[in-house]
Amino acid sequence: MSTVNGAAHKPKVNGKTPHGVEPAPAPRLALSVKRVEEGESIIVRFLSDEYGGCITHYIRKRSEYCAGEKCRYQCHKERKYWKGYAPVEVNIDGTNKWRPYVLELTEHLELDLRGIVRRGQVWRIYRLHPVEGEKQPVSAERRPDQQWSSLTPPFDVLPVVRQLYHEFELVLNKKNPLPPRIVITDAEADAPVKIEADYCGPEMPIEQREAILALRRERKSIREIMDATGLPGEIVRSLIAYEEAVHTKMLADGKV
Numbered sequence: 161m162s163t164v165n166g167a168a169h170k171p172k173v174n175g176k177t178p179h180g181v182e183p184a185p186a187p188r189l190a191l192s193v194k195r196v197e198e199g200e201s202i203i204v205r206f207l208s209d210e211y212g213g214c215i216t217h218y219i220r221k222r223s224e225y226c227a228g229e230k231c232r233y234q235c236h237k238e239r240k241y242w243k244g245y246a247p248v249e250v251n252i253d254g255t256n257k258w259r260p261y262v263l264e265l266t267e268h269l270e271l272d273l274r275g276i277v278r279r280g281q282v283w284r285i286y287r288l289h290p291v292e293g294e295k296q297p298v299s300a301e302r303r304p305d306q307q308w309s310s311l312t313p314p315f316d317v318l319p320v321v322r323q324l325y326h327e328f329e330l331v332l333n334k335k336n337p338l339p340p341r342i343v344i345t346d347a348e349a350d351a352p353v354k355i356e357a358d359y360c361g362p363e364m365p366i367e368q369r370e371a372i373l374a375l376r377r378e379r380k381s382i383r384e385i386m387d388a389t390g391l392p393g394e395i396v397r398s399l400i401a402y403e404e405a406v407h408t409k410m411l412a413d414g415k416v
């Protein structure tokens with residue numbers, strides 16, 4: 161079990177260890193914020209079902225706290241971003257050691273966790289490197305549940321977040337304004353009618369297309385083609401427009 165403001169002590173005799181050698185003191189680590197960077201993947205254990213959030217502005221490459229009506233920033237009316245903070249422990253290199261952190265939640269990450277995350281659950285939190293220059297969101301993937309021999313009590317994240325923003329009136333009472341994800345499933349139905357692979361005109365069976373073009377070659381009007389085929393004018397017109405565009409392009413390319 162890791163501790164927050166409650167260091168564990170080894171038994172000592174007259175201020176010395178049983179071997180008579182004063183061990184190097186364990187490094188004093190301060191609780192800090194964990195932000196998942198590009199190309200990083202971590203395993204975390206959530207210590208609480210709940211997390212708090214606040215609204216921020218992104219100014220000069222950093223997030224600044226928006227205090228709502230008391231907001232001090234010129235860009236207050238511009239885009240705002242929600243940031244959340246949750247008490248977690250980050251696993252150290254797959255060992256049995258878990259270090260407490262205040263995990264920063266982005267809007268996208270919160271959508272992955274929303275309604276699911278509970279105390280004691282393990283999640284992988286990761287962010288891919290940019291793909292074709294486009295930044296990738298922080299994402300979460302749930303790991304199998306475990307029976308814990310011990311589970312650290314949740315701790316208050318507020319002092320750490322206040323320090324992070326250097327805002328001592330900061331409160332974490334805002335919910336992520338993004339609407340929930342809409343979960344979809346694929347439908348099973350009939351496959352679409354096959355048409356020639358290289359054809360990019362209006363979608364229709366190939367027989368229908370040939371029939372329209374044959375009538376067009378006979379210099380029939382659109383009305384006559386509609387009557388002969390029983391197809392709506394919209395389809396007849398869009399096929400003819402497509403064929404004419406292809407013909408014009410071929411003329412321009414010297415292929416006709």
Ligand SMILES: [Zn+2]
Pocket residue numbers: 217225226227228231232233235236237
């Ligand atoms: Zn603001």
